[in-house]
């Protein structure tokens with residue numbers, strides 16, 4: 001594919017969106033209007049919400065944490081599992097009375113769930129008070145769509161099924177702090193048999209090197225210390241472009257950006273994790289010693305049915321190679337239990353691989369059939385009770401290994417980047433190690449944004465407790 005053909009959104013169209021923003025600003029600015037965005041799903045969606053927030057700020061809306069005082073409420077949805085969708089229906093439905101009391105307010109629903117035509121139709125029909133519905137491919141057109149919604153009595157709906165656009169220079173309002181998300185590619189080509197993401201996010205499209213580096217440079221200048229590169233499968237970054245420039249090369253270039261001290265990335269598909277990437281990670285000081293490497297199942301039979309394109313043996317060899325190059329690496333994963341046809345033996349293979357790899361932590365899920373995916377056509381005969389029981393057994397094992405791994409930090413000195421106040425206690429700060437461990441400690445808020453060394457004094461399943469060194 002030619003590099004240029006990929007960009008369907010022309011500078012003229014982006015200019016048009018900027019004009020809509022300017023037009024909206026003349027109507028909105030100074031009125032004290034507020035917005036509230038509710039985001040479901042993965043980091044990509046969180047980052048998309050940062051773009052929606054960026055556009056809203058340019059228009060003159062201010063953010064509010066209270067949905068009930070917002071003039072514009074947006075739900076940025078996820079459809080990866082059924083429970084994510086059910087929450088959206090519940091929360092949108094609950095706004096019926098609010099809309100009656102506030103007829104001038106705008107309610108919008110966007111994101112992955114809306115890319116399924118039957119679902120966006122259902123939302124439009126069941127919740128006629130929703131003003132605006134749009135999908136993932138036309139996020140950058142939000143100013144134009146908002147303008148239409150403000151002037152219309154019916155629901156404005158725009159869902160594009162074309163996925164060609166890689167849009168640059170969308171205003172973005174990132175969460176304050178030390179860490180920023182940077183999307184390096186959109187979409188997914190893998191079609192794991194259970195997964196809906198390729199259907200709602202389209203094929204893989206990588207951003208150009210120059211655009212990514214410019215963004216990272218800007219973030220460094222704004223004071224961000226850590227960046228997390230995002231993509232459904234970052235290991236295939238660049239393969240859709242003409243130029244021979246792949247993920248490990250991008251990592252090396254970002255490692256050279258002054259001011260950025262830590263680089264993280266997610267997600268890595270095991271089948272595409274190259275030797276060059278392992279080498280680059282080991283060599284580049286700023287690349288964190290943490291790899292999220294979803295296994296999904298430890299059974300070869302189930303991995304095949306999932307269309308994951310690796311075996312447990314391939315995966316274990318890969319882990320060995322990674323641990324050899326970086327003995328201090330922390331490994332995390334995603335696991336699905338109860339995939340159709342998963343027997344007790346298959347599940348035991350999953351427990352076995354968890355014990356062999358000894359993950360630092362894992363996200364574990366009960367399989368959820370997704371309409372339109374190949375797995376949804378396989379009869380799902382495992383009783384829900386059994387799935388829940390397997391999940392509980394798996395979680396128990398994962399937690400006990402996490403706890404043991406955390407206990408190995410006791411008495412050690414670790415470097416953390418201080419992120420901010422802890423979520424639970426007022427006088428406690430929280431920082432993260434390169435290995436992605438959260439460490440809580442008592443310290444002066446002045447330390448936020450700095451790298452400091454802590455001695456670990458307590459180890460829990462999900463976090464560590466540290467103390468400032470006396471001479472620090």
Ligand code: SAH
Pocket residue numbers: 080081194195196197231232233267268269294296334335336365366367368369370
């Ligand atoms: N691209 C990433 C993340 C995809 S979604 C990756 O490949 O790892 C995040 C996780 O949700 C997946 O890793 C998988 O474990 C889980 N997931 C996806 N579809 C699911 C489904 N239908 N049911 C249950 N879990 C699912």
Ligand code: SF4
Pocket residue numbers: 188189190191192195196197198232233269
């Ligand atoms: Fe889904 Fe598989 Fe793509 Fe991940 S790699 S987004 S699990 S299809």
Ligand code: F3S
Pocket residue numbers: 040041042043044045077078079080112113196197200201
């Ligand atoms: Fe969900 Fe879409 Fe992410 S389906 S997991 S929000 S890509």
